[in-house]
Amino acid sequence: MSVSVLALALGAACCLGFGFVLQQNAAQRAPLGDFLSFRLLIDLVKVRRWLGGIALMVAGTGLGAAALGRGELSLVEPLLATNLLFALALSRRQTRQPLGRQGWSGLLLLAGGVTAFIVAGRPEGGTATADPLRQWLIIGIMTGLALLLTARGKRSPMGSGPVLLALAAGLLYGVQDALTRVSGQRFSDGGFAGLMTGWQPYAVLVLGVTGLLLVQSAFETASLRKSLPALTAAQPLAGIVCGVGFLGDRLRTDAAALGWEAGGLLAVFAGIVLLGLHPAMPAGAAGERARAGSAAVSPASP
DSSP states (O other), X not given: OOHHHHHHHHHHHHHHHHHHHHHHHHHTTSXXXXXXSHHHHHHHTTOHHHHHHHHHHHHHHHHHHHHHHHSOHHHHHHHHTTHHHHHHHHHHHHHOOOOHHHHHHHHHHHHHHHHHHHHHHOOBOOOSOSOHHHHHHHHHHHHHHHHHHHHHXXXXXXXXXXXXXXXXXXXXXXXXXXXXXXXXHHHHHHHHHHHHTSSHHHHHHHHHHHHHHHHHHHHHHSXXXXXXXXXXXXXXXXXXXXHHHHSOOBOOOSHHHHHHHHHHHHHHHHHHHHHHTSTTSOOOOXXXXXXXXXXXXXXXXX
């Protein structure tokens, strides 16, 4: 693993983590009548804090794309999952909560799990020359699952909905990362003309906007404790599946390596849950949001 890939991926995770906190701070004040509607994005564009969060997210996406251009998707995705550490750091500054045993345990599990997966798996790069049928099959499964989760989440905006929407967004972002890498390869091979004649950059744009709407709707209706862990867990999983499935990434597959890789991923997910539920993460006020949303959509409201 090169130092440049590590620096780029961690820089991307830092920008993404800080950006998610700022976005959720703003989105939780949006009217519930905008839930899963593009009106939500139009309303949020008027909020400076949200724009700051989006600027950080764009910077993180750019750094992530640079990391993907130099390293394997199955290497970069676990590193991007550390965005939760940076989100917690900013949330701690806002809430002044100490890390405590839960925070340190989550930090060690997440960092240790990422390290174990990378060291045991030793991801090696491949080329995007896999069987097109396999590529479309994996992309179809990921986007299909995202659609099912979105449909289910739409029915329960104040219950399990935010978690399901965040999971759906994470799956879409994982596929987006894979197609970002393919787009970078096309640009390297054929320049701007080669890039724009492929379908991948347009799919990246569609997935990005759709994922953004899902994330902001999840942030609007739930605290970071409910939404961000699901997003952070789903994205690397989808990215690793895409990397190994159709981008040609290779991981060690002997019994010992597979055991450490599985253990590392389990530790990552456990760390994500512990950090996501940490008291430093804003808890929000579901009841107040529900009343505010009802007032916003009620014809009788002033």
